[in-house]
Amino acid sequence: MRYKLQAMTTDIAVRGHDYNGRIEDYEEYDENSSARLFERSRIKALADERENVQKKTFTKWVNSHLLPVNCKIHDLYMDMRDGKMLIRLLEVLSGERLSEERGTFGLLFTQFTYKPEQEAKRRRKAGWKAEIQL
Incomplete structure (x- = not known):
């Protein structure tokens, strides 16, 4: 002050x-001053910290729901990216068995993410209120 x-x-x-x-x-309030740069770096650090807390919290929530089917994720982004755990989570949350895709060496990433999208669209048409955001 x-x-x-x-x-x-x-x-x-x-x-x-x-x-x-x-x-x-x-x-002292120049756009590139050390105070301004410190302020920006501090905001970035707080945003990163918040993202990490949210990632950790969501990982615990997912693991609590996957516990009955003996599944666990360690890294949210890596374990969910192929869609297998996402489909498993959808099955647990919905209480329904989703059809499994059979393939040779494995399915493409887009196929795994497309399947849960299809399921969410089907449920919206059926009048489901709760919705899973993909």
Whole structure:
């Protein structure tokens, strides 16, 4: 904070703005100043931390639902990317068995993600209120 004395009144200028909202040209609030760069890096670090907490929380939630079928994921992004665990999770949540695709060496990533999408669309048409976002 910076205090200015002007004719017996005190105006407080915070982060380059005076009390009337006018932008003042302060050198310390330059776009590339160390304070500005620190602020941006801190915001990025907090966003990354929040994402990691959400990933960990969602992983625990998924594992709690996959526990009855003896499945567990360790890395949410890697274990869910082929779609097998996602289909397994959908089966547990819906209580229905989804048809399994049979292939030779394995199915493509798009096939695994397309199957849950098809199931979600089918359920929306059937009037399901709860929806799984893909």
